[in-house]
Amino acid sequence: MVSPNGRTDSSPARGFASRAVHAGERAPKPDFTPTATPIYPTSSFFYDETETLDAVFGNEREGYVYTRYGNPTTRALETAVASLEGTEDAVAYASGMAAIHAAILHEVQAGSRVVAARDVYGATYAMLTKLFAQLGVQTTFVDILDLDALATTIREVKPALVAFETISNPLLRVPDIAAISRLAHAEGARLMVDNTFASPYLVNPVRHGADVVVHSTTKYLGGHGDVVGGVIATTRERAAALREEAKLTGPTLGPFEAWLTLRGIKTLPLRVRRQSESAARVAAWLADHPAVAKVNYPGRSDLGAAAGVFNDDLRGGMVSFEVADAGQAEIFRFFQALRLCVPATSLGDVYTLVLHPAMSSHRALTPEQRAEVGIGEGLVRLSIGIEDVEDITSDLDQALRAVNAHLSAAASASSAD
Ligand SMILES: Cc1ncc(COP(=O)(O)O)c(C=O)c1O
Numbered sequence: 001m002v003s004p005n006g007r008t009d010s011s012p013a014r015g016f017a018s019r020a021v022h023a024g025e026r027a028p029k030p031d032f033t034p035t036a037t038p039i040y041p042t043s044s045f046f047y048d049e050t051e052t053l054d055a056v057f058g059n060e061r062e063g064y065v066y067t068r069y070g071n072p073t074t075r076a077l078e079t080a081v082a083s084l085e086g087t088e089d090a091v092a093y094a095s096g097m098a099a100i101h102a103a104i105l106h107e108v109q110a111g112s113r114v115v116a117a118r119d120v121y122g123a124t125y126a127m128l129t130k131l132f133a134q135l136g137v138q139t140t141f142v143d144i145l146d147l148d149a150l151a152t153t154i155r156e157v158k159p160a161l162v163a164f165e166t167i168s169n170p171l172l173r174v175p176d177i178a179a180i181s182r183l184a185h186a187e188g189a190r191l192m193v194d195n196t197f198a199s200p201y202l203v204n205p206v207r208h209g210a211d212v213v214v215h216s217t218t219k220y221l222g223g224h225g226d227v228v229g230g231v232i233a234t235t236r237e238r239a240a241a242l243r244e245e246a247k248l249t250g251p252t253l254g255p256f257e258a259w260l261t262l263r264g265i266k267t268l269p270l271r272v273r274r275q276s277e278s279a280a281r282v283a284a285w286l287a288d289h290p291a292v293a294k295v296n297y298p299g300r301s302d303l304g305a306a307a308g309v310f311n312d313d314l315r316g317g318m319v320s321f322e323v324a325d326a327g328q329a330e331i332f333r334f335f336q337a338l339r340l341c342v343p344a345t346s347l348g349d350v351y352t353l354v355l356h357p358a359m360s361s362h363r364a365l366t367p368e369q370r371a372e373v374g375i376g377e378g379l380v381r382l383s384i385g386i387e388d389v390e391d392i393t394s395d396l397d398q399a400l401r402a403v404n405a406h407l408s409a410a411a412s413a414s415s416a417d
Contacts (some may be wrong), residue, residue, distance in 0.1 A: 037076040039259045043067050051056055069247050073255035075261045081221070081231045084200040084265070085213050089239035091246065091359035092231045093257060096196060096216025097123050098251035102242055102316065103212050104128070107161040107190050110136035115153055117144035117164035119171065119373055121194065122361050124163075144168075144175045151183050159189045166205060166309070167197035170357045170381040172296045172321045174309055180207025194221070197318055197347070200233075201272045202310055212238065219348030220317075223264040223271050226249030227257050271350065271386055276319030278392065279384040283319045285393050291400040293324040293378070317384040318347065320357075323403060326378035330403045331356050334380070337402035340395040352392050355381045 010023035045064040047053045056063035064070050074092050080089040093099040104127070108114065111341045116128060118141040128139040142153050144164045146328050152163065162184040177193060193205035199220035205213045215221055230253075232242060246252060253261075268331040284295035287351040297314040299307075323330060335343040341352040345360055355361065357375050370376070384392065 004151075007039070014127055036260065037073055037262060038275065039255050040067075040072045041255055042071075047141040057251045067255065068250050070243070071252075071255045071258070073262070074253050075186045075257040077217075077253070079229065080262060080265050081200070081215070085195070085206060085233035086200075086204050086269070087206055087213065088236040090231050090233040090262075091242045092217070092229060092253040093246075093251045094230070094253050094257070095228050095251075096194075096214070096218055096230035096283040097414060098213045098230050099216070100124055101127060101131075102249070103192055103214050103232050104132060104137075104161060104163070104244060106238065106242055106245060107212075108132065108135075108137045109160075110239075110281060112137050112160040113157045114139040115150070115159040115189070116141055117168065117175070117293060118142060119144075119168045119173070120163065121169055121196075121417050122166060122364060122414055124194070126364070139302075142324070144180070145173055145181070147176065150180065154183050154187050154189065156309040158187055159184075161192055162189050163192040163194070165194040165197060165360065166203045166404070167298050167316060167318060169197065169318075169361060170296075170355070170379060172197075172298045172316075172318055172320055174298050177203075177205050177208035177309055185209065187324060190326060198272070198310075198316055199268060199272050199348070201269050202276070202312075202314055202316055204311065208309065211235075217261045218346065220272060221265055221348075222270065223268065223348060223350060224260075225346060225349035225351060229253050229257050229261050239261050256297055258324040268376075273314060274386045275384050276314035277391040279317045279319050279382075280315065281342055281389050282382065282384055286319065286321045286396070289323055289397070289400060291404050293322040296320045297320075302337070318381070319384065320379060320381045322376060323378045323380060323400065325407055328358070328377050330406060331359075331380065333406050334399045334403045337399035339393055339398070341382070341399075347381075348384065350386045352385035352387060354394075355383075356380055 010019055044066050052066060055061045056065050064072060078090040078092050080124050081090065094103060102361040114128060114137060116139050139151055140157050144150060148216065162180060167174055181191050190211040191209060192214060194214050195203055195205055196216045196219050210258045211234065213233040215231050217231050222229065283295050286292045297319050323334060335354065338354060341354045343354045345355060347353055357379055358370060358377050362370055362375050
């Protein structure tokens with residue numbers, strides 16, 4: 001068979017190797033449209049007319065020439081995220097960290113200053129203090145809930161960028177995005193918000209003044225724990241510039257990952273509603289549990305400005321709590337005892353995931369630094385999944401009982417000494 005442009009050739013006149021390479025490929029354009037966007041696993045694209053290829057290369061018309069520059073499956077994901085975040089455009093990246101790196105790099109140059117929340121994700125903290133510091137970009141870390149201190153810092157430092165997360169990790173504090181955006185813009189700074197913990201179903205930072213929204217799509221957007229990715233949602237102009245930069249640095253998301261993420265997004269509202277409702281119930285249940293000293297859940301007045309920030313009354317699927325009198329040994333026992341909840345890094349999955357911040361996300365901090373930000377040895381973070389909520393609480397209950405049995409045995413052993 002030979003396609004109209006003569007480039008699909010399975011003719012027996014061709015040698016075996018030629019047919020092995022070309023036969024069946026580049027079929028004539030169909031007149032049907034697949035309901036779900038296909039995966040385009042191709043590194044390059046060609047056109048019937050070479051002039052068209054030239055125009056696409058020259059950005060004179062839309063199209064695809066090379067997957068590092070863009071790919072139709074990835075583009076479908078970008079279109080979906082921009083729509084959900086209410087931005088003009090979006091650019092997908094190979095991971096959340098690649099997106100955060102690209103977003104910061106675009107805003108700064110040697111000598112620029114950044115003001116960031118003290119409790120940003122550990123890798124973001126390390127990126128700012130190591131990679132960007134090496135480039136001559138200094139970061140001042142602040143308590144992002146203290147607006148008076150933040151205003152003073154922004155006036156003094158005159159940052160190019162202010163950066164924080166919609167819901168902080170692991171204490172689940174919610175900054176007032178609109179107020180911070182006013183402070184940042186008054187001094188000519190841009191505002192970047194990492195919306196990973198909330199997802200665009202719960203919070204749309206651009207509605208409150210953010211210039212750049214980043215996500216680790218590995219989490220709620222993908223939702224199934226089977227793909228790593230990131231995205232920046234922003235203006236058309238900034239997205240175009242980010243794409244040009246990505247052509248040079250190559251942090252592009254592949255089409256397979258884009259397809260999985262796009263598939264995950266279709267059930268985002270269903271999952272996040274279920275996770276939020278279950279998380280609120282788990283938080284209330286934990287607050288009454290005798291083995292629990294403290295519970296953090298967004299929306300509590302001391303945890304920030306949730307009411308004005310969230311799109312409605314859902315507050316997300318993340319909960320953290322302190323096991324009473326627990327040190328590392330008790331938390332390890334708690335993890336070992338779990339039968340349904342999975343003690344694995346990450347969040348936003350359909351599975352309930354359990355994490356020990358002192359062991360994982362905040363390991364690089366000294367115990368004193370952790371204590372200063374309120375992260376003790378007994379703190380546990382939950383990312384509530386979509387299981388039956390009674391199964392989640394009964395699993396947590398039996399694991400907390402195992403900790404209590406351990407504590408009582410230790411207490412009676414020491415009194416016998
Ligand atoms: C808030 C937040 N931002 C960014 C990241 C980084 O995302 P990724 O692991 O996809 O690079 C994470 C990862 O846990 C995160 O929790």
